[in-house]
Amino acid sequence: MEATIIAIGDELLLGKTVNNNAAYLSARLAAVGIGTRRQMVVGDRDDEIVAALEAARELAAIAVTTGGLGPTEDDRTLAAVASHLGRELVLHQPTLREIERRFARRGLTMPAVNVGQASVPAGARVLSNPLGTAPGLILEEEGFLLCLLPGVPAEMEYIFEHGFLPYLEKKGYAGERVLEKLLHATGLPESAVAERLAGVEVPAGLHLAFLPQAAQVDLRIWGTASDEGNFAERARPVIEAVRRELGEYIFGEDGTSLEEVVGELLGRRGETVAVAESCTGGLLAKRLTDVPGASAWFLGGVVAYANEAKTSLLGVPEETLVAHGAVSEEVARALAAGARERFGATYALAATGIAGPSGGTAEKPVGMVCLALAGADGVASTTQTFGGGRGWVRRRASQYALEMLRRHLREGER
Amino acid sequence: MEATIIAIGDELLLGKTVNNNAAYLSARLAAVGIGTRRQMVVGDRDDEIVAALEAARELAAIAVTTGGLGPTEDDRTLAAVASHLGRELVLHQPTLREIERRFARRGLTMPAVNVGQASVPAGARVLSNPLGTAPGLILEEEGFLLCLLPGVPAEMEYIFEHGFLPYLEKKGYAGERVLEKLLHATGLPESAVAERLAGVEVPAGLHLAFLPQAAQVDLRIWGTASDEGNFAERARPVIEAVRRELGEYIFGEDGTSLEEVVGELLGRRGETVAVAESCTGGLLAKRLTDVPGASAWFLGGVVAYANEAKTSLLGVPEETLVAHGAVSEEVARALAAGARERFGATYALAATGIAGPSGGTAEKPVGMVCLALAGADGVASTTQTFGGGRGWVRRRASQYALEMLRRHLREGER
Numbered sequence: 001m002e003a004t005i006i007a008i009g010d011e012l013l014l015g016k017t018v019n020n021n022a023a024y025l026s027a028r029l030a031a032v033g034i035g036t037r038r039q040m041v042v043g044d045r046d047d048e049i050v051a052a053l054e055a056a057r058e059l060a061a062i063a064v065t066t067g068g069l070g071p072t073e074d075d076r077t078l079a080a081v082a083s084h085l086g087r088e089l090v091l092h093q094p095t096l097r098e099i100e101r102r103f104a105r106r107g108l109t110m111p112a113v114n115v116g117q118a119s120v121p122a123g124a125r126v127l128s129n130p131l132g133t134a135p136g137l138i139l140e141e142e143g144f145l146l147c148l149l150p151g152v153p154a155e156m157e158y159i160f161e162h163g164f165l166p167y168l169e170k171k172g173y174a175g176e177r178v179l180e181k182l183l184h185a186t187g188l189p190e191s192a193v194a195e196r197l198a199g200v201e202v203p204a205g206l207h208l209a210f211l212p213q214a215a216q217v218d219l220r221i222w223g224t225a226s227d228e229g230n231f232a233e234r235a236r237p238v239i240e241a242v243r244r245e246l247g248e249y250i251f252g253e254d255g256t257s258l259e260e261v262v263g264e265l266l267g268r269r270g271e272t273v274a275v276a277e278s279c280t281g282g283l284l285a286k287r288l289t290d291v292p293g294a295s296a297w298f299l300g301g302v303v304a305y306a307n308e309a310k311t312s313l314l315g316v317p318e319e320t321l322v323a324h325g326a327v328s329e330e331v332a333r334a335l336a337a338g339a340r341e342r343f344g345a346t347y348a349l350a351a352t353g354i355a356g357p358s359g360g361t362a363e364k365p366v367g368m369v370c371l372a373l374a375g376a377d378g379v380a381s382t383t384q385t386f387g388g389g390r391g392w393v394r395r396r397a398s399q400y401a402l403e404m405l406r407r408h409l410r411e412g413e414r
Numbered sequence: 415m416e417a418t419i420i421a422i423g424d425e426l427l428l429g430k431t432v433n434n435n436a437a438y439l440s441a442r443l444a445a446v447g448i449g450t451r452r453q454m455v456v457g458d459r460d461d462e463i464v465a466a467l468e469a470a471r472e473l474a475a476i477a478v479t480t481g482g483l484g485p486t487e488d489d490r491t492l493a494a495v496a497s498h499l500g501r502e503l504v505l506h507q508p509t510l511r512e513i514e515r516r517f518a519r520r521g522l523t524m525p526a527v528n529v530g531q532a533s534v535p536a537g538a539r540v541l542s543n544p545l546g547t548a549p550g551l552i553l554e555e556e557g558f559l560l561c562l563l564p565g566v567p568a569e570m571e572y573i574f575e576h577g578f579l580p581y582l583e584k585k586g587y588a589g590e591r592v593l594e595k596l597l598h599a600t601g602l603p604e605s606a607v608a609e610r611l612a613g614v615e616v617p618a619g620l621h622l623a624f625l626p627q628a629a630q631v632d633l634r635i636w637g638t639a640s641d642e643g644n645f646a647e648r649a650r651p652v653i654e655a656v657r658r659e660l661g662e663y664i665f666g667e668d669g670t671s672l673e674e675v676v677g678e679l680l681g682r683r684g685e686t687v688a689v690a691e692s693c694t695g696g697l698l699a700k701r702l703t704d705v706p707g708a709s710a711w712f713l714g715g716v717v718a719y720a721n722e723a724k725t726s727l728l729g730v731p732e733e734t735l736v737a738h739g740a741v742s743e744e745v746a747r748a749l750a751a752g753a754r755e756r757f758g759a760t761y762a763l764a765a766t767g768i769a770g771p772s773g774g775t776a777e778k779p780v781g782m783v784c785l786a787l788a789g790a791d792g793v794a795s796t797t798q799t800f801g802g803g804r805g806w807v808r809r810r811a812s813q814y815a816l817e818m819l820r821r822h823l824r825e826g827e828r
Contacts, residue, residue, distance in 0.1 A: 012437070012440075012453065013440055013449070013450040013451075013452075013453065014440060014441065014444055014450075014592075015436075015437040015438060015439070015440030015441025015442070015443075015444060015450070016437075016441070016623070017437065018432060018433070018434055018437045019432070019433050019436065019437070019453070020432055022429075022433065022455070023426070023429040023430075023431065023432045023433070024429060025429070026426070026427055026428060026429035027428065027429025027430070028429070029429075030428055030429060035427070036427040036428070036429070037427075037457075037462075038427075038454060038455060038456055038462070038466070039426065039427065039433070039453075039454065039455035040452060040453065040454055040455075041436070041452060041453035041454075042452055043451075048451075048452070052452070055469065178428065189517075189522070189525075190484065190485065190486065191485045191486075191524075191525040191527045191528045191547070192522075192525055194485060194486045194487075194525070194527050195525045195526070195527055198527075207424070207488075209424060209425070209488060210484070210486050210488070211425065212484070212566065220430075222428075274723075275717070277696075277699075280700075280703075281699055281700055281702070281703025281704075281708070281712075282691075282696035282697065282698070282699025282700035282701075282702075282703060282715060282717070283696065283700045283703075284696070285691075285695055285696030285699075285700075285717040286694075286695055286696035286697045286699075286700045287696075288695070288696075289694075289695025289696060289717070289719065289769075289808075290695075290804075290805070292770070292771050292772070292804060293772070294695070294719070295719055295720070298695075298719050299719055299720040299722075299723055300716065300717045300718050300719040300720055300723040300727070301696060301716070301717040302714065302715070302716050302717070302727070303689070303696070303699040303703070303714045303715040303716070303717070304714050305703065305708070305709055305712050305713055305714040305715075306709070306713040306714055306757070308713075308757075308758065309713060309714040309756075309757055312756065313714075313716070313727065313756060313757075342723075342726065342727060343720070343722075343723055343727075344722065355703075356706075357706050358706070358707070365519075367519075384520075385519055385520055385521070386520070387516060387519065387520065387545075388545050388568075389545065389568075390704075390706060391704070392545070392568075394703075
C-alpha cells in the first residue's frame with residue numbers, strides 16, 4: 001500500500017517554510033506499513049491543486065494533503081478537491097456549530113468568512129480538530145482514499161493521529177511496518193565503505209542505505225516486517241556481514257554519537273579525559289560536554305590559540321614551538337602531555353593544525369592537522385589532511401581525535 | 415520564468431530527512447525572480463526519477479534536482495537523467511582527475527566506485543564541487559534547462575551559488591528579484607520584538623517577517639524589486655523604523671553572527687579576549703574560533719569542568735568554591751578574572767551554570783547560568799535562567815556572554 005503526500009501553500013514554494021509536514025506524514029505512514037510514493041508541493045491555486053490530485057491518483061491508492069483549509073481567500077483546497085471529485089460543497093452543520101463554539105468560548109462571534117471551513121465536499125467524513133477551526137476530511141472513492149489535513153503542524157499531527165490513523169487501521173489499509181537498524185562508521189570515506197560492503201548480500205525486502213555525515217558514514221539496514229522479532233531475524237545476517245566487513249570502523253549503533261561512545265567507555269573504566277585544542281578551538285570540549293553527565297569523565301580543556309597560552313598553560317617548551325612550529329606533531333604531543341598532567345586526567349587529546357581559509361603553506365597546507373593522544377603508556381600522534389572548508393576541517397579533526405581515543409580504549413578492553 | 419525542484423532520496427520518502435534543500439532552492443531562485451511551480455520528492459529508483467523529470471518538463475522551463483549523485487549503487491540520478499534525455503554517460507576526464515586529486519590530498523587512492531561520479535550525460539556542463547566528489551551538472555535542451563546538484567546541503571549550496579546561479583544570470587533566466595534586508599536582534603524574546611514593531615508601517619509590496627533563532631530574532635524586510643537601488647529606497651523607512659524601535663538590541667545585519675561582530679569590534683580596537691567555561695564546555699571558544707582570522711583577537715580559553723581545574727588553571731580560590739558553590743556569580747567573576755590574567759587578554763568571558771538535564775536544585779535550577787565579563791575596569795557579572803534542553807541552555811548562555819562583551823565594546827565606542 002502506497003501514499004502520495006501533497007503539501008499546499010505559496011510559502012512553501014517561496015522557501016519561507018520548510019516542509020516538515022511531509023517528513024512527519026511519511027514517517028508515520030511508514031510506521032504502519034504505508035510507503036510514500038511521492039511528495040509534492042503546490043501553490044494556493046485551484047488548478048495547481050487539481051493537477052497534483054490527478055498526478056497523485058495515478059501514483060498511489062492513498063493521497064494526503066496538508067494546508068489550504070483555512071478561512072481566507074487563498075485557502076483553495078476544499079474548492080479544488082470538490083471540483084476534482086465532481087462533488088458539491090455542502091454545509092456540514094456539526095462542523096459549523098463546532099467552529100461557532102470555538103469563537104464563543106473566547107467570547108467572540110464567528111466571522112462570516114469561517115463558514116467556508118464548514119462547507120465540505122458532499123460525502124466527506126469529518127475528522128474533528130480540537131486545536132483549530134479547520135477540520136480534517138476523508139473522501140473515499142473506488143480505489144482512491146483522500147485525506148485533507150490542515151497545514152498547521154500541531155493540528156495536522158493531532159488529526160492524523162486521532163482521526164486518520166485509526167481509520168487506516170480500522171479499514172485495513174495498514175500493513176507491515178518499516179523497521180530499521182543503524183550502524184555508525186568512521187575512519188573510511190563513503191566510497192571505501194561501499195567497496196567493503198559491495199559483497200554483502202541483502203535479501204529481498206531489505207535495503208542497505210549509505211548516509212554520509214561529516215567524517216562519518218551511517219549504514220541503515222531497513223525493510224518492512226510484521227514485527228520487531230521478524231525484522232531482527234531477517235536483518236541479523238546483513239548486520240553481521242556489515243560488522244564483519246567494517247570491523248572496528250563501526251563505533252556505534254542506533255543514533256549514538258562518537259562522543260557518547262567515548263564517554264561510555266571512559267565511565268565504565270572509571271577513567272577521565274582532558275583536551276588541548278588549537279585549530280579545533282573548543283569543538284572537542286564542546287562535543288564531549290554535549291553528552292549529559294560528561295562531568296563524570298571529562299575534566300576540562302585548554303583552548304591554546306595563542307602560542308603564549310600553549311607555553312604558559314600547558315608547558316609546551318618554547319624551543320619546540322620555534323624548532324617545529326605550532327602545527328607539528330611535536331607540539332601536538334607536548335600539548336597532550338601538558339593537558340594530561342595539568343588536569344590530572346587518565347588521557348588527553350590534542351589538536352593543532354590549519355583550519356583555513358588562510359594560513360596554509362606548501363608544506364603545511366590548509367586542512368593539515370596534527371593530533372595526539374597522551375596516556376599512562378606514552379603519547380601517540382598522527383598528521384592528517386582534511387578536506388572541506390574551515391568548519392569541515394574542524395569537525396573532521398575533532399572526529400579523528402575522538403576516534404583515536406575510542407580505538408585505544410577498545411584495545412584496552414580486549 | 416518558473417522552475418520545478420526534484421529532491422531524490424529514499425530518506426526523504428521515509429521521513430528520515432526533512433527537505434531543507436527544496437526550501438533553500440526555492441528561496442534562492444525567488445531571489446533572482448524565478449518562481450517555483452512545484453516541488454517533488456521521489457525515491458532512489460530510475461523509473462521514479464524519470465517520471466518526475468517528465469512531469470517537471472511539462473510544468474516549467476527549468477528543473478533542479480538534488481541528491482542521487484553519490485558513488486554508491488543507490489545513487490541513480492545520472493543514469494536516470496541520461497535515459498530521460500536519451501544521452502550516453504561519458505567519462506569526464508577533468509572531473510575524474512579532480513576526484514583522484516581529492517583522495518590523493520588525503521593520501522588515499524580513489525576507489526574504483528568513484529569513477530561513476532565522473533561519468534556524466536554527454537554534453538553536460540560540469541559545475542565543480544570543492545566540498546565533495548559529486549560535481550553539479552547543467553544539461554540544456556530546446557526550452558528545457560536541467561541542473562543536477564548533490565544532496566549534501568553544503569555541497570548543494572556551494573554549487574548553486576558559485577556555479578548555477580551565475581549561469582542563470584549570464585543566460586538571462588533571472589527576472590525581477592525578490593530582495594531582502596536582514597536585521598539580527600538578541601536580548602528580547604520574539605513576542606517582545608513583535609510588540610515593539612507592531613506600529614511599524616510596511617508599504618505595499620514589502621513584507622516584514624520574524625525569524626526566531628536560539629537567543630536571537632532575525633527580522634527580514636523583503637519584496638520584489640527591479641534592482642538593489644529601487645529596493646533599498648523603498649525599504650529604507652522600514653529598516654530605519656525597525657532600528658529605531660529595537661535600538662541596541664540589533665547587533666548586526668545580513669547574516670553576520672554575534673561572534674563575527676564581537677571579533678570585528680575587538681580587531682578594530684586592537685584588543686583581545688579569552689574565555690573560561692564550565693557549563694558551556696567549549697561552545698564559547700568554538701563560536702569565537704568559527705570566525706576566520708580569530709587568532710588576531712582570540713587568545714584562548716580554559717574549559718574548567720572539574721573544580722580542581724578551576725583552581726589550578728584559573729586560580730579560583732578553594733574558599734570561593736566552597737562558600738558559594740561552583741555555580742555562583744562569585745566563581746564566574748573569579749573565572750573571568752583568572753582567564754584574563756592567565757591569557758594576558760584585554761577581556762575575558764566566563765560562564766558557569768547547570769546545563770542539565772540533571773544537577774538542578776530548588777535554589778539553583780537547571781538552566782541557571784552565572785556569567786561574567788572581566789576587563790581593565792573590573793568585572794561585571796549576572797545570573798540568568800535559560801529555558802530549553804541542555805543544548806539550548808548552552809547556546810543561549812554563550813549568546814548572552816557574547817552580547818555582554820559586544821555591549822561593553824559598543825559603549826566604549828560612544
